[in-house]
Amino acid sequence: MYLCRFNAKFYKLSRENTLSKIIIIGKKMSLIDKNVAFYSLIAAFGGFVFGLDAANISGAIRFISSEFELTSSQTGTVAGIALIGVICALFITGPLCERFGRKKVLLAIALAYSVSTILSSTAVSYEMLVIGRFIGGVAFASITVSAMYIGEIAPADKRGKFVSTNQLMIAVGLLLAFVINYFLIKMMGDISWINNDNIWRYMLGAELIANVIWVTLIFFIPESPRWLIMKGRNEEAKTILAKISLAYQIEPTITEVTASINLDKKNSILNQLKDLFSTRMRFVLVLAVVYAVVQGATGMNAVLFFAPLVFEQVGMSVQDTFMQTIVMGLVGVISTIFAIAFVEKLGRRFLTLGGLLLVVVAHGSTWFGFSQVTYEFDQSVMMKIEKQFTQENYDIERLKPLVGKVFKSDVDLKVQLAEIFNKKELPLVSGIVINASIQGVNAGMVLFGIFAFLAAFNLSIGPILWVIFSEIFPNNVRSVALPFAALVQTIASWSVSEFFPWQLEHLGVSNIFLIYGCIGLFGLVLMFFILPETKGKTIEAIEKELVTA
Numbered sequence: 001m002y003l004c005r006f007n008a009k010f011y012k013l014s015r016e017n018t019l020s021k022i023i024i025i026g027k028k029m030s031l032i033d034k035n036v037a038f039y040s041l042i043a044a045f046g047g048f049v050f051g052l053d054a055a056n057i058s059g060a061i062r063f064i065s066s067e068f069e070l071t072s073s074q075t076g077t078v079a080g081i082a083l084i085g086v087i088c089a090l091f092i093t094g095p096l097c098e099r100f101g102r103k104k105v106l107l108a109i110a111l112a113y114s115v116s117t118i119l120s121s122t123a124v125s126y127e128m129l130v131i132g133r134f135i136g137g138v139a140f141a142s143i144t145v146s147a148m149y150i151g152e153i154a155p156a157d158k159r160g161k162f163v164s165t166n167q168l169m170i171a172v173g174l175l176l177a178f179v180i181n182y183f184l185i186k187m188m189g190d191i192s193w194i195n196n197d198n199i200w201r202y203m204l205g206a207e208l209i210a211n212v213i214w215v216t217l218i219f220f221i222p223e224s225p226r227w228l229i230m231k232g233r234n235e236e237a238k239t240i241l242a243k244i245s246l247a248y249q250i251e252p253t254i255t256e257v258t259a260s261i262n263l264d265k266k267n268s269i270l271n272q273l274k275d276l277f278s279t280r281m282r283f284v285l286v287l288a289v290v291y292a293v294v295q296g297a298t299g300m301n302a303v304l305f306f307a308p309l310v311f312e313q314v315g316m317s318v319q320d321t322f323m324q325t326i327v328m329g330l331v332g333v334i335s336t337i338f339a340i341a342f343v344e345k346l347g348r349r350f351l352t353l354g355g356l357l358l359v360v361v362a363h364g365s366t367w368f369g370f371s372q373v374t375y376e377f378d379q380s381v382m383m384k385i386e387k388q389f390t391q392e393n394y395d396i397e398r399l400k401p402l403v404g405k406v407f408k409s410d411v412d413l414k415v416q417l418a419e420i421f422n423k424k425e426l427p428l429v430s431g432i433v434i435n436a437s438i439q440g441v442n443a444g445m446v447l448f449g450i451f452a453f454l455a456a457f458n459l460s461i462g463p464i465l466w467v468i469f470s471e472i473f474p475n476n477v478r479s480v481a482l483p484f485a486a487l488v489q490t491i492a493s494w495s496v497s498e499f500f501p502w503q504l505e506h507l508g509v510s511n512i513f514l515i516y517g518c519i520g521l522f523g524l525v526l527m528f529f530i531l532p533e534t535k536g537k538t539i540e541a542i543e544k545e546l547v548t549a
Contacts, residue, residue: 035243036154039221040162043106043149044169045214046142049113051173052207053082053136054304055329059181059322060200062308062427067197068126069423072501079301080498081130083490085137090487093141094479095269102149102224110218112139114211121205143170143466144486148478151470152226153244156538157344163470164340167463171336173210174304175329180206182322196428226475229257256540260475272480280548284472287530287546288485291352291468294523295461296492298359299516302500303328303450310450310509312431314369314443321431324447331451335458347535348464355460356524362456363517366449369442370510375407376439384436394429410434411508449513461523465489471534474543 057079065075096105112135119132147163154162181203188194194202225244228237234254241250275281303310307328311321343351382403386396398420407413414430421429473481503512534542 032155032244032246033158036158036162037165039153039244040150040165041169042214042217042221043102043146044165045210045217046106046109046113046139046146047166047169048173049110049207049210049214050140050143051170051175052177052210053173053204054170054301055174055177055307055325056181056203056207057082057133058304058307058325059177059185060203062431063196063200064129065427066424067200068129070126070427071423072505074126075427075501076498078126078129078133079500080494081133082137082140083301083494083497085134086140086490087137087487087494089138089141090144090483090490093144094483097145097148097227098269098479101227102145102152103218103221105145106142106149106221107215107218109139109142109145110211110215112136113142114208114215117205117207117211121201121208140490141483141486144469144482147466147470148482149224151539152224153240155245157536159467159470161340161344163467164336164343164463166466167458168333168336168340170462171329171332171458175326175333177203177206178307178322178325178329182319182326185319185322225253226257229254256538257475260540260543269480272477276477276481276484281477283530283548284546287472287532288469288481289488290523290526290530291461291465292485292489293492294356294519294527295465296489296494297496297516298457298461298520298523299363299453299496299513300457300462301493301497302512302516303454308431312434314438314441314446316435328451328454331454332458335455336463339459339463343464343467344535347533348467349531349533351460352464352527352531353524355456355464356520356527358456359453359461359520360517360524362449362452363513363520364449365445365452366513367510367517369445369449370508370513372440372442373410373510374439375410375413375434375437377402377405377437379403381436385433388432388436389429392428392432394425399433407437409508410504411506413437414505468534471537471539471542472546473539474547475539 061075061079064070064078068074070078093105096108116132116136116139119135120129121132123129123132143166146166150163150165151159184194184199184202188196188199222240222243223236225237225240228234228240237254238250241253245253276285307325308321311324316324339351377399382396382399385399389396401420402416405416407416413434417430417433418426469482469485473485500512532546537545
């Protein structure tokens with residue numbers, strides 16, 4: 001009986017001991033998750049600044065075009081030059097990250113954003129604006145560096161969620177900028193010091209506040225422990241790992257990373273490039289390139305950088321187009337939150353394929369909505385235009401030759417308008433004329449298409465691309481592979497933003513979205529056959545699966 005009492009007491013103490021340990025581990029895990037989330041959000045804050053810039057330029061572009069009397073090609077350059085800056089930065093991002101570490105490179109990028117904002121918002125010429133935008137493009141490389149950093153500090157089973165914060169921060173930045181732009185447009189008629197000539201300066205200059213905040217926050221994050229291990233600074237790495245992992249995970253992590261690094265300890269940048277393009281890396285490289293091209297070329301930058309121009313094609317007023325961009329921003333944020341919540345549950349493959357299917361449906365809807373459009377000029381249309389022209393001090397008599405005419409496409413109409421108005425006037429009057437004269441547009445189909453595409457992009461290929469990039473490349477080539485993959489994506493994105501104004505002028509809005517839809521369909525078919533599932537796996541385990549011996 002005494003033995004039974006002793007056993008019962010021992011069992012009770014043992015169970016209480018175990019429960020205490022579980023509670024302690026649970027608290028530790030909670031603190032670890034908070035630390036990783038905090039560091040990830042700060043690293044991804046560059047995405048927030050990027051979102052601000054992308055949305056601000058979309059609101060400012062028509063006023064910039066008027067201010068500097070730009071051609072459609074120059075307008076495309078103002079939006080696209082930033083991505084040229086990204087391309088240039090990607091050639092040096094890898095070596096800089098290897099030499100100075102992820103944290104210092106992020107700090108340099110944040111400072112570059114500040115320089116870009118000051119130059120862009122105070123530009124006195126087209127050339128000065130382009131230089132400022134180019135420097136901002138160099139800073140856009142933050143998305144690649146933050147994806148690398150987050151991928152190296154986040155636990156394998158939550159890496160997708162934390163890397164996806166990049167896209168969430170972009171979405172939040174977009175939303176905030178759309179809200180700012182809308183209220184600036186609304187205030188323009190009521191406040192004398194905001195007008196068509198300077199409103200774009202306020203739009204672009206608003207980014208400086210975010211830049212200063214990011215520079216300050218970067219001082220609160222640690223260096224990547226993987227980089228410290230690579231540099232032989234294991235004690236510093238242990239201190240940081242203690243904040244982002246459980247005690248029993250520290251030594252195995254150091255051992256695993258060290259073993260991976262030691263295999264290629266003397267691997268130069270040139271050797272890394274040779275290895276990246278070797279036969280054994282062929283599948284990984286093809287997968288990265290296909291994903292990058294599809295994500296970049298399905299039209300997101302056209303919608304982001306030129307959103308008001310797209311919405312005016314539906315027949316909306318300028319103020320209404322900016323209101324729609326706020327809705328667009330909300331859709332982006334909600335969709336990204338969904339992606340973060342389910343990226344570990346549903347997996348990368350399911351979200352990618354489902355998202356691409358929705359991209360195809362969305363672009364098909366937009367194409368169909370615009371396919372039957374005509375632009376007709378009768379007396380009622382002229383009265384609508386005259387009301388707007390009177391407010392903006394334009395002479396309605398210049399449009400009298402268009403009375404009785406019907407244009408079968410926006411391309412034909414814009415050719416005619418270009419003969420009537422000069423380069424300073426055209427960006428400001430084209431929206432008014434289109435808004436009043438458009439007939440046959442299925443606004444419901446177009447708006448569904450635009451918003452469905454935004455939802456599809458933000459819950460799938462937008463954030464998942466960076467998750468995939470942070471996972472599929474082995475440690476021995478990561479410093480060159482991530483920038484290379486981002487380079488391919490950037491070139492694809494640049495081609496969209498650079499040529500969209502020209503395409504809008506020469507191909508028409510419906511044909512543009514048809515092209516984007518075909519690219520999405522191509523990606524869907526290809527990804528179905530080649531995209532593996534990587535959720536819950538360490539970088540080293542993924543390397544063993546995807547890289548041939």
